[in-house]
Amino acid sequence: MAHEFKGRVWMLPDDIATNQILPYSAFGEPDSEELRETCLQTVVPGFGDKLEPGDIIWAGEGFGHGSSREDAPRALKSLGVRMVLAQGFARIFYRNALNIGLPAAIGDPGETRTGDEIQVNLVKGEVHNLTRGSRLRIEPVPDTVRPLLNEGGLLAYVRKHGSLESES
Amino acid sequence: MSDQTLVEKILTARLGRRVHAGDVVVLPVDRVLLQDASAARVFDRLDQLERDELACAANTVLYVDHGVPAPTAAVAAHHRMLRDRSKAFGIGFESGGGGISHQVLVENSASPGQLIVGADSHTCTAGGIGALGIGMGSTDVSVAIALGQTWLRVPVSISIEVRGALRLGVTTKDVMLRLVGHLGASGADYASLEFTGSGLAGLSVDDRLVLANLAAETGAKCGLVPVDDVTRAYLAARGRGEDVEALEPDADAEYERHLKVDLSTQEPMIARPGRHDDTTEVGQLAGKVLDQIVIGSCTNGRASDFEAAAAVLRGRRVADDVSLLLAPASRTVVDELQRSGALEVLREAGGVLLPPGCGPCVGIHQGVLGPGQVCLATQSRNFAGRMGDPTAEILLSSPVTAAASAIHGVVTDPREFVDGA
Numbered sequence: 001m002a003h004e005f006k007g008r009v010w011m012l013p014d015d016i017a018t019n020q021i022l023p024y025s026a027f028g029e030p031d032s033e034e035l036r037e038t039c040l041q042t043v044v045p046g047f048g049d050k051l052e053p054g055d056i057i058w059a060g061e062g063f064g065h066g067s068s069r070e071d072a073p074r075a076l077k078s079l080g081v082r083m084v085l086a087q088g089f090a091r092i093f094y095r096n097a098l099n100i101g102l103p104a105a106i107g108d109p110g111e112t113r114t115g116d117e118i119q120v121n122l123v124k125g126e127v128h129n130l131t132r133g134s135r136l137r138i139e140p141v142p143d144t145v146r147p148l149l150n151e152g153g154l155l156a157y158v159r160k161h162g163s164l165e166s167e168s
Numbered sequence: 169m170s171d172q173t174l175v176e177k178i179l180t181a182r183l184g185r186r187v188h189a190g191d192v193v194v195l196p197v198d199r200v201l202l203q204d205a206s207a208a209r210v211f212d213r214l215d216q217l218e219r220d221e222l223a224c225a226a227n228t229v230l231y232v233d234h235g236v237p238a239p240t241a242a243v244a245a246h247h248r249m250l251r252d253r254s255k256a257f258g259i260g261f262e263s264g265g266g267g268i269s270h271q272v273l274v275e276n277s278a279s280p281g282q283l284i285v286g287a288d289s290h291t292c293t294a295g296g297i298g299a300l301g302i303g304m305g306s307t308d309v310s311v312a313i314a315l316g317q318t319w320l321r322v323p324v325s326i327s328i329e330v331r332g333a334l335r336l337g338v339t340t341k342d343v344m345l346r347l348v349g350h351l352g353a354s355g356a357d358y359a360s361l362e363f364t365g366s367g368l369a370g371l372s373v374d375d376r377l378v379l380a381n382l383a384a385e386t387g388a389k390c391g392l393v394p395v396d397d398v399t400r401a402y403l404a405a406r407g408r409g410e411d412v413e414a415l416e417p418d419a420d421a422e423y424e425r426h427l428k429v430d431l432s433t434q435e436p437m438i439a440r441p442g443r444h445d446d447t448t449e450v451g452q453l454a455g456k457v458l459d460q461i462v463i464g465s466c467t468n469g470r471a472s473d474f475e476a477a478a479a480v481l482r483g484r485r486v487a488d489d490v491s492l493l494l495a496p497a498s499r500t501v502v503d504e505l506q507r508s509g510a511l512e513v514l515r516e517a518g519g520v521l522l523p524p525g526c527g528p529c530v531g532i533h534q535g536v537l538g539p540g541q542v543c544l545a546t547q548s549r550n551f552a553g554r555m556g557d558p559t560a561e562i563l564l565s566s567p568v569t570a571a572a573s574a575i576h577g578v579v580t581d582p583r584e585f586v587d588g589a
Contacts, residue, residue: 015353015443017551024531024553027205027235027246042552062354065387066549068289070209070305090387091358092289096305144192144321154307155216164194164311164319 003122003141003149005103006130007056007082011114014060016043018072018093021064030071032078039075053080056118058109060086064093073097073104083120085109085127085138098145101153107138122149173325173421174392175360178300182283189324189422197312199227199278201269201286202259204250205234205530206306210287211253213310222257223316229260231272236264236525239533259313267498267524270294270301270466274377275500279403280395280412285312290466290548292388295380296373297402298395298415303384323389324424325360327417330367332432337586339476340375341468341546341566343429344382345437349447350427357387359424362417367431368393373402374472381467385444385548436569436582441542441561444550450569456579459541461486463567464495464522465529468546471504477571478510478517480585486518487577492570493535494519495527517574531555537562544573 022030023038030038036048044050057076063086064072073096076084083103097104105122112118116131125140141149151157158164172180179187182195202210207230214222222228230250238244247264254261266272269286270293278284280298284291287309294301302320304312312318328347334340361383368376376393383391393399395415403409436450463469463477474494486492494514496502502524505511515521522528528535529547537543537560545555550562563579572582 019551019553027208027243029209042558062352062357062387065353066289066551068287068303068305069206070307088354088357090354091389092303092305095308099305099307142192154311155213158217158311158315164315164317 004120005056005083006117006119007054008052009112009114009116009118010044010051010055010057011109011112012043012057012059012063015062015065016059017066018064018069019066021072022069022075030075035075035078039079048079051079051081054082055080056083056085056120057081058085058112061088063089065090068092070096070100073102074100077102085120098148099154101156103149105138105141107136110134110136170418171420171422172418173360173423174362174394174415174417175300175323175325175390177415177417178281179322181281187322189322191322192319193322194317194319195283197224197285197316197318198282199273199284200224200309200312201273201284201288201291202228202230202309203234203269203288204230204232204247206287207250208246209306210310210313211257213307214257214314217310217314219314222313224313225258228313229262230254231262231266231269232264233268233525234530235532237523264525265499265523267496267501268466268469268526270381271469271497271501275406275498279408280399280415285309285318289384290381292383292390293377293381293466295383295390295392296377297399298393300390300392302390323358323360325362325421326356326425326427327423328361328363328427328429329365330363330429330431331365332367332430333370334431334434337568337583338434338436339566339568340371340378342434342437343431344378345439345447345564346434347429348382348385348445351386353385353443353445354387356383359388361386361388361391363391363393364417369396369398371398372472373398374470377470378467382548436566438569438579439550439564441550441563442552444548444564450565450579450581453563453579454581457542458490458544458573458577458579460491460493460535460537460543461570461574462493462495462528462535462543462545462547463570464493464497464527465547466497466526467548468567469495469497469501471501471508473546473567474501474505474514475508475510477567478513480568480571480582481517481575482513484517484575486574490574490577492519492574493522493528495522495534496524499524528555544570544579546570
């Protein structure tokens with residue numbers, strides 16, 4: 001089970017809406033070029049170019065509020081974001097992220113800054129900031145949600161188990 | 169043991185066993201709604217699930233409401249693809265012009281106590297008649313269609329006790345703008361916003377749908393209003409509701425927080441551009457020059473909204489330099505306005521009637537804003553770029569404030585007109 005991740009951090013502020021993560025394009029699925037040019041562009045100019053596969057986002061409160069668009073977490077995943085930490089998630093974004101196999105967990109970043117190298121253990125609820133040599137507690141991924149992470153998302157889970165029942 | 173919140177009661181009844189906030193449960197889904205801007209993703213996920221049978225297809229409807237009528241050839245082709253795929257999946261298809269999914273569902277088919285899952289964040293609107301509407305992403309919704317079930321964590325509840333009666337010129341939109349400002353955009357994350365109290369008896373179903381709809385703007389999972397005689401009368405007038413029982417929270421239900429709202433002291437409110445939770449009294453922005461005013465959307469596009477606007481605009485004219493766009497939430501709303509005469513009043517005042525649907529709130533047609541333009545709209549969201557150019561400014565208000573502001577072409581406290589002063 002993939003529950004340990006190491007990567008470079010991007011700190012993001014509170015209250016990032018799904019439409020800031022990916023500007024609204026109602027009817028088409030954006031291509032990779034469009035994702036790179038628009039994802040989080042108004043928050044971190046040039047984000048798509050600066051991001052490296054395996055990077056980790058650590059956002060503030062209310063990450064991903066607004067519309068129910070699954071394109072928002074999907075954009076992050078397609079660009080190579082390994083996982084998303086936040087002080088708080090909008091509920092639809094949190095579900096969407098786990099459903100599409102983008103790990104998400106809740107925690108306070110303390111002194112963590114953009115560019116720090118961190119190691120995250122989602123089951124133990126631990127973050128090791130390798131750059132600063134500090135350790136942080138985060139909320140472990142709930143038992144009820146862990147099967148989704150294990151299978152890599154909701155579709156894979158349902159394809160394997162044929163039902164949701166065993167999750168309860 | 170009777171100490172349940174509304175959401176606990178609804179989920180207990182749906183599941184057939186007692187649930188409590190914090191429980192994670194798998195539940196049968198009564199209805200699924202899709203809309204044209206997100207349905208293609210849902211269909212992609214259905215393909216990936218490779219199921220021979222879709223358990224909830226017969227209770228799923230795709231409403232073409234976001235891009236109707238099609239603004240571009242590409243959207244028209246997209247709609248045709250959605251129609252063909254809906255038929256292939258055995259899913260209902262409303263080809264457009266009937267109205268916004270949330271409104272049509274409440275008018276025609278939603279029932280109190282149902283669990284409704286929708287691929288749109290304002291699915292919570294059905295909570296105005298005591299149905300548990302929950303907005304979800306494409307993958308969750310595809311699983312709900314395929315398996316006829318969904319999983320969720322029973323939310324904690326925040327009670328909002330409503331007392332008193334609204335004064336002239338003040339609406340439930342103003343109540344909610346103040347509440348959203350108080351709670352903040354994520355102040356009620358994951359919670360159920362539950363409205364209670366003696367003040368509800370004086371609020372119509374149209375009013376209550378505003379309360380439930382804007383629950384989404386606090387981060388809440390749902391907004392719920394108890395089922396009472398007002399609900400029953402609304403449903404009965406639409407040929408339903410004979411066997412609808414009252415539904416209310418138990419007196420000793422456990423809430424995470426209690427908030428109190430005295431309707432009689434509410435003021436007309438407005439959201440400043442950029443953030444829907446940055447709200448203040450209308451007077452604070454009075455005089456701000458406007459280019460466009462929109463009355464409509466799933467928040468405030470109902471008959472009573474337009475009738476309240478018509479009462480302000482009767483015998484008056486929209487200022488020369490602004491446009492007033494009217495985007496009714498459904499065809500039924502248009503019919504009602506035609507019958508009541510409000511439509512004629514609004515048109516004589518200079519209002520432009522748009523087809524029923526999401527209208528300019530989607531930002532792709534029917535009033536797209538240019539650089540630096542300022543729009544006062546009655547919808548729910550106003551972030552930069554929502555309605556077109558990212559430098560355009562969007563303010564949010566009630567339909568009454570929007571109508572008053574249309575007369576002067578600047579932000580205007582509506583009590584100038586409704587008090588007869």
